[in-house]
Amino acid sequence: MDEFVQEFRAEASSIINQIQESLLLLEQDSKSKELVEEIFRGIHTLKGSSRMFGFEKIELITHELENTYELVRSGEMVITSNIIQLSFEVVDMAAHILKGDYDKKSFQDLTKKLGSDEVFVQDNPIDSGGIFQVIYYPKANVYERGINPMAAIDELKEMGDCKIFPLKEEIPVEEQEASKKFESVFEILIEINKDVQELKDVFIFMEDEEFEIHKIDDDNTDVFIKRANKHALPKLTKKQIADRHEWFNAQFKGVASEGVIEKKDKNKVLDKKPNTTTGSPLNYLNVKLDRLDEMMKLVSELVTIKAEITYRSHVIKDAGLADIVERLDKVTARFRDNAFSMRLVPLQILSLKFQRMVRDLGDNMDKKVTLLTEGLDTEIDKTIINEIEAPLMHIIRNAIDHGIETTSERKQLGKEEAGLLKIVAFYAGANVFIQIQDDGRGLNLQKIKEKAINRGIIGKNQKLTDGEIINLIFEPGFSTHERATEYSGRGVGMDVVKQKLKELRGSIEITTEEGLGTAFTLRLPLSLSILNVLHVKVGDINYLLTHNEIERCYSERLDKEFIQKRGYNMKYNGELIPHLALNKIFGEKSKVDEEKIIIIINKNDQNISLEVDEIIGEEQLVIKPVDEALKRLDYLSGVSVLGNGELAFLLDSIKLKESFAKEINEEKNFGR
Amino acid sequence: MKTILIAADFQTSRKVIVNALERNGYKTLEAADGSEALDYFDGRTIDLLVTDFNMPNMNGAQLVTEVRKKRQYQYIPVLLLSTEVNQNKKEQANEAKITAWIPKPFDIQQFIKLVEKSLK
Numbered sequence: 031m032d033e034f035v036q037e038f039r040a041e042a043s044s045i046i047n048q049i050q051e052s053l054l055l056l057e058q059d060s061k062s063k064e065l066v067e068e069i070f071r072g073i074h075t076l077k078g079s080s081r082m083f084g085f086e087k088i089e090l091i092t093h094e095l096e097n098t099y100e101l102v103r104s105g106e107m108v109i110t111s112n113i114i115q116l117s118f119e120v121v122d123m124a125a126h127i128l129k130g131d132y133d134k135k136s137f138q139d140l141t142k143k144l145g146s147d148e149v150f151v152q153d154n155p156i157d158s159g160g161i162f163q164v165i166y167y168p169k170a171n172v173y174e175r176g177i178n179p180m181a182a183i184d185e186l187k188e189m190g191d192c193k194i195f196p197l198k199e200e201i202p203v204e205e206q207e208a209s210k211k212f213e214s215v216f217e218i219l220i221e222i223n224k225d226v227q228e229l230k231d232v233f234i235f236m237e238d239e240e241f242e243i244h245k246i247d248d249d250n251t252d253v254f255i256k257r258a259n260k261h262a263l264p265k266l267t268k269k270q271i272a273d274r275h276e277w278f279n280a281q282f283k284g285v286a287s288e289g290v291i292e293k294k295d296k297n298k299v300l301d302k303k304p305n306t307t308t309g310s311p312l313n314y315l316n317v318k319l320d321r322l323d324e325m326m327k328l329v330s331e332l333v334t335i336k337a338e339i340t341y342r343s344h345v346i347k348d349a350g351l352a353d354i355v356e357r358l359d360k361v362t363a364r365f366r367d368n369a370f371s372m373r374l375v376p377l378q379i380l381s382l383k384f385q386r387m388v389r390d391l392g393d394n395m396d397k398k399v400t401l402l403t404e405g406l407d408t409e410i411d412k413t414i415i416n417e418i419e420a421p422l423m424h425i426i427r428n429a430i431d432h433g434i435e436t437t438s439e440r441k442q443l444g445k446e447e448a449g450l451l452k453i454v455a456f457y458a459g460a461n462v463f464i465q466i467q468d469d470g471r472g473l474n475l476q477k478i479k480e481k482a483i484n485r486g487i488i489g490k491n492q493k494l495t496d497g498e499i500i501n502l503i504f505e506p507g508f509s510t511h512e513r514a515t516e517y518s519g520r521g522v523g524m525d526v527v528k529q530k531l532k533e534l535r536g537s538i539e540i541t542t543e544e545g546l547g548t549a550f551t552l553r554l555p556l557s558l559s560i561l562n563v564l565h566v567k568v569g570d571i572n573y574l575l576t577h578n579e580i581e582r583c584y585s586e587r588l589d590k591e592f593i594q595k596r597g598y599n600m601k602y603n604g605e606l607i608p609h610l611a612l613n614k615i616f617g618e619k620s621k622v623d624e625e626k627i628i629i630i631i632n633k634n635d636q637n638i639s640l641e642v643d644e645i646i647g648e649e650q651l652v653i654k655p656v657d658e659a660l661k662r663l664d665y666l667s668g669v670s671v672l673g674n675g676e677l678a679f680l681l682d683s684i685k686l687k688e689s690f691a692k693e694i695n696e697e698k699n700f701g702r
Numbered sequence: 703m704k705t706i707l708i709a710a711d712f713q714t715s716r717k718v719i720v721n722a723l724e725r726n727g728y729k730t731l732e733a734a735d736g737s738e739a740l741d742y743f744d745g746r747t748i749d750l751l752v753t754d755f756n757m758p759n760m761n762g763a764q765l766v767t768e769v770r771k772k773r774q775y776q777y778i779p780v781l782l783l784s785t786e787v788n789q790n791k792k793e794q795a796n797e798a799k800i801t802a803w804i805p806k807p808f809d810i811q812q813f814i815k816l817v818e819k820s821l822k
Binding site: 101171173174175176177178181184185210234235 | 770776777778779780799800801802809816819820822
């Protein structure tokens with residue numbers, strides 16, 4: 031049964047994602063019947079299957095939501111921002127319930143909300159409002175149905191800017207009330223910013239033949255005046271017509287400066303809609319990640335064995351064999367690349383999370399943000415995507431929080447009301463670049479400098495270039511977070527972002543211009559997981575050194591006096607460079623030979639010499655991040671599982687040197 | 703505080719309506735059929751009549767017609783609950799002069815809104 035529950039979870043997650051995507055679209059196009067239908071089907075399926083697998087809580091909340099969408103389908107309700115918001119809350123809660131980390135109180139609050147009036151309050155309808163002409167002519171016997179016909183007029187007065195014109199020579203209403211015979215005909219011109227349904231609701235007790243509602247925004251005034259004249263007794267005088275013109279023009283001007291531009295904006299937003307990804311329906315397969323890991327391990331082993339064969343064939347010097355080995359070499363390389371590419375997924379998979387964040391933040395902060403994406407079909411290793419998700423979200427959050435101004439600010443500045451957030455990804459050389467741009471305030475260099483001085487990161491009078499000032503935001507301690515929010519937990523500052531990128535052997539750069547905006551550019555190496563390494567041994571432990579950092583390997587006899595030393599300075603190419611005897615540093619039992627194997631590392635223009643016990647050979651291995659437990663050993667920058675199951679640790683030689691700097695300095699006195 | 707008379711023969715749904723109305727601050731009177739309901743219209747204040755169509759002894763339309771014959775209650779607002787709306791029923795109801803139909807099943811929140819509106 032467990033197995034089925036697992037499958038249910040996966041399927042349910044998938045449905046929840048689909049519902050979310052549809053909801054995001056529905057927000058832009060609230061009248062779409064197809065989207066409502068899609069969402070309804072999703073909720074319905076979710077409800078049914080969650081019952082089957084015992085997730086009663088999910089069944090409960092989706093049941094209510096399903097009812098709501100049922101009413102929308104039948105036309106009894108329209109989609110409002112309330113419903114959309116509630117829908118998001120329901121699917122979010124369902125996702126948490128699936129994961130097993132839902133908050134009991136939030137769940138109770140949500141069920142309470144679902145059971146209350148809130149869902150049905152048709153306020154904030156999207157796509158709403160306009161100028162309407164209502165002609166109202168209740169039948170004479172309206173009183174006999176227990177209705178007060180003037181109640182409707184009173185209600186209209188409260189709904190919006192309106193003007194009431196009696197169309198018939200009036201018997202005073204009080205007299206009509208007294209005689210219980212209604213004779214008036216009214217024309218009401220009204221501008222509302224709610225949905226027309228609310229207008230219709232006012233006349234809910236009226237029969238169809240007792241009132242008319244016409245939208246007149248786009249009319250030229252003659253049309254609706256003609257309509258009024260039809261019911262008017264006596265016909266409208268010139269003054270009366272002029273009055274109507276006057277009211278209409280006054281309203282229309284007001285509406286136009288908002289309404290028309292709003293329309294334009296809406297279209298613009300839709301034009302700018304994301305997805306410049308070459309979106310052919312992608313055929314994807316869901317594969318368990320640990321199966322891929324297993325495959326990578328086997329590929330590593332295969333590559334290792336291939337290396338042994340290659341070596342052997344050089345020794346044997348058989349032409350035929352050499353030929354075969356060369357072909358094997360080529361195939362293995364392609365196999366390795368192919369296996370590696372299986373772990374690649376397009377950045378697109380984070381798209382939904384981006385959209386949700388932009389939407390939710392924009393809502394909460396009262397800012398309008400348009401999200402544009404480009405190149406999200408760029409593929410990156412799954413592990414990397416998992417690791418950069420948090421940094422990306424953090425940057426986006428900052429861009430919206432600090433970068434993009436409020437709508438009123440932007441209006442004042444002459445910028446478009448909606449801020450622009452652009453996420454672009456592309457390959458360049460051996461790297462993947464991800465850029466997050468905003469057209470907001472830009473970074474205020476002065477403020478950054480002041481903040482850094484306050485936090486003691488720089489001195490008061492320190493002179494810094496603009497570039498250096500910008501980079502101050504990456505200093506640990508620059509930003510403190512007093513509270514963990516849903517999007518930025520404690521300890522996610524720009525310093526953590528930079529650190530994470532460094533771990534992934536990438537980098538981050540910022541360009542900014544005050545008043546115009548900011549761009550964060552993340553660089554990630556393509557072949558992150560698989561590295562060319564030199565496999566060495568110190569005692570029984572396997573270590574790896576980054577191949578392109580190695581300058582030279584050789585063996586030499588050490589003078590007796592240095593055999594016991596863990597680190598000292600060594601002469602190399604006319605300079606003194608630090609030498610680390612790894613076997614002694616790591617306390618391994620090593621062979622006390624007199625000939626030692628020295629490896630010269632050149633990194634960042636620094637030379638370091640390492641002493642190891644054995645060189646195994648050149649390999650291409652999948653490097654994984656080091657486990658939490660080992661993180662304090664910062665000179666271990668990665669770990670790999672060898673073909674034979676043993677672990678091999680990737681060494682960061684600079685960090686090694688830094689860790690043992692004291693030793694080396696003490697030894698300096700010996701010189702050499 | 704307004705008083706509402708609910709006439710419905712099915713106890714459970716009558717209770718649901720009564721509860722909803724009381725929760726919204728209305729005083730309620732209950733009757734299980736038409737003639738029991740009519741007995742209530744004895745001079746006391748009743749601000750709204752909510753009645754089922756199908757009831758033993760006297761159906762909803764007949765009840766309303768009788769009620770309107772009484773001077774005091776001539777113009778009382780009436781909400782009529784009904785499952786199907788066939789032509790015959792409609793005619794009867796229209797003759798009886800009801801304020802609004804409420805087709806069953808109905809949404810309780812919408813119902814309360816209608817009640818509020820009819821009392822204005």
